[in-house]
Amino acid sequence: MRSVHTGDRLDPIAGALAADRLGAPSVVYFVLSAAAPLTVVAGVVTTGYxxxxxxGLPVAFLAVGAVLALFAVGYVAMARHMANAGAFYTYISRGLGRPVGIAAAWVALIAYNALQVGLYGAFGAAAAPLIDQWTGVAPPWWLLSLIAWALVATLGMMRVDVNGRLLAILLTAEVAVILIFDLADLANPAASGLTAETLSPSALFVPGVGALLIIATLGFVGFESSVVFSEESRDPRRTVPLATYASVAIIAGLYALSAWAMTVATGPANIVATARRDGAETIFVIAAAHLGDAVVDLARVLFVTSLFAAMISFHNTTARYFFALGRERVLPAVFGRTRASTGAPKAGSIAQSTLGLIVIVAFAVLGLDPLVQLFYYGGTFGGFGVLLLVCTTSVAIVVFFARRPSGESALRRIGAPVPAAAALTVMVWLALNNFSTLLGVAPGDPLAWVLPAVYGAAAALGLVWAFVLRSGQPAVYSLVGMGAKAATAHDPTH
Known part of the structure; x- marks a missing residue:
């Protein structure tokens, strides 16, 4: 493994990257593992209904997939023009300027923290029935969430070397169970028959369509990570685009198929009532009527492990955001320090774990619903933040290529990025106008405007901080978005 030192400590971001390690299939496995398919199918889809x-959730997945495929054209093209291409923060800084980039970084911290912490609610709610079934003891959800929190916090302080083969086995088992459930649903339709009503584009033209689109977007969170592996890929000019497009296509197809199969099994008119009655158990209750208990029990276990894997993934993502901003001195330098024995982003991991603990304890004390109010609200709030970041990045891509000559084709510079930016802007507008529907609250409920306003406030504070840096610390400001180069520049030994 190649290592790069900055002063007396190892820079884990620069040091961990080794060229020619990953082919397209390996990158796809990493991306899909982060996407946690069974978590989305059992948790996001059923709770969304x-x-x-x-x-209309099935066709919404296809629509969002088409938009993100357009976005990916410019996204992977831009990755070829900068060394630190792993985060939205970098793209936006390079395309729209450092102040907007810093504002986006603050939005990203909130969004990814919300996504990670929200998973604790689903983990506790999903694991409790299993423990009850196996032991006859029904533990409170928060106790199981705290156990998961302790494990994630511990792993976050360690150097995690992901075993690609194990990831492939777990992901294959997870997807196989989903497909078995889908086939069982389609082979045993309700009285309405094998109807494609929920796959019709007309299903998008209903009040609250913005809610559908943001729920569908939740399922794609993580697809952007394919670019992170560009420096470690064999022939990145081919591998990264192939992995990105394949990931978007697989995610869109799998989720649309699963969401549609559920409506076939219950009948489109009954899926909402069924999901409200059974919650995250919906897919298991439906499958239990046609498959043996062993398959259903295996799927329940895989659902819990899928949630746990997603927690680890988002924890590491959030800690890396803290680290990247600390390394560039956008946040206090302490966030740019690593644990000497493992190279883990120590302060960022501790910050994320502290937030998770506070939220779990608060929800337990207040007696709030872990599935809807923590997992669904937290996930949709975080998903909306990611949608804002994708939309802003799409504009940054257009501006970036308009300002600098490149060897990219007109399709990559304009043809795909411009319509993608337009479509994503419409999606953001629809999501804002339908946020109350998205949350399942009455129109005018304070929650429907407070949550989006949080991102506006974070972006505004980020802009102010950018201008403070520009006037008070110009050397720091000049290195925003430079990644490992910033760490070298800040190191007095270089």
């Missing part, structure tokens, strides 16, 4: 009472 229950909360929004809208049945």
């Amino acid at each position: 229950a909360v929004t009472a809208i049945t």
Whole structure:
């Protein structure tokens, strides 16, 4: 493994990257593992049906997939023009300027923290019935969430060397169970028959369509990580685009198929009532009528492990955001320090774990619903933040290529990025106008405007901080978005 030192400590971001390690299939496995398919199918899809009472989720996945495929054209093209291409923060800084980039970084911290912490609610709610079934003891959800929190916090302080083969086995088992459930649903339709009603584009033209789109976007969170592996890929000019497009296509197809199969099994008119009655158990209750208990029990276990894997993934993502900003001195330098024995981003990991503990304890004390109010609200809030970042990045890509000559084709510079930016802007507008439907609250409920306003406030504070840096610390400001180069520049030994 190649290592790069900055002063007396190892820079884990620069040091961990080794060229020619990953082919396209390996990158796809990493991306899909982060996407946690069974978590989305069992948690996001069923909760989405229950909360929004809208049945067009299958076609929404396809629509969002098409938009993100357009976005990916410019996204992977831009990756070829900068060394630190792993985060939205970098793209936005290079395309729209450092102040907007710093504002986006603050939005990203909130969004990824919300996604990670929200998973604790789903983990506790999903694991409790299993423990009850196996032992006859029904533990409170928060106790199981705290156990998961302790494990994630511990792993976050360690150097985690992901075993690609194990990831492939777990992901293959997870997807196989989903497909078995889908086939069982389609082979045993309700009285309405094998209807494609929820796959029709007309299902998008209903009140609250913005809620559908943001729920669908939740399922794609993590697809952007394919670019992170560009420096470690064999022939990145071919591998990264192939992995990105393949990941978007697989995610869109799998989630649309699963969401549609559920409506076939229950009948489109009954899916909302079924999801409201059974919650995250919906896919298991449906499957239990046609498959043996062993398959259903295996799927329940895989659902819990899928949630746990997603928690680890988002924890590491959030800690890396803290680290990247600390390394560039956008946040206090302490966040740019690593644990000497493992190279883990120590302060960022501790910050993320502290937030998780506070949220779990607060929800337990207040007696709030871990599945809807923590997992679904937290996930949709975080998903909306990611949608804002993708939309802003799409604009940054257009501006970036308009300002500098490149060897990219007109399709990559304009043809795909411009319509992608337009479509994503419409999606953001629809999501804002339908946020109450998204959350399942009454129009005018304070929650429907407070949550989006959080991102506006974070972006505003980020802009102010950028201008403070520009006037008070110009050397720091000049290195925003430079990644490992910033660490070298800040190191007095270089």
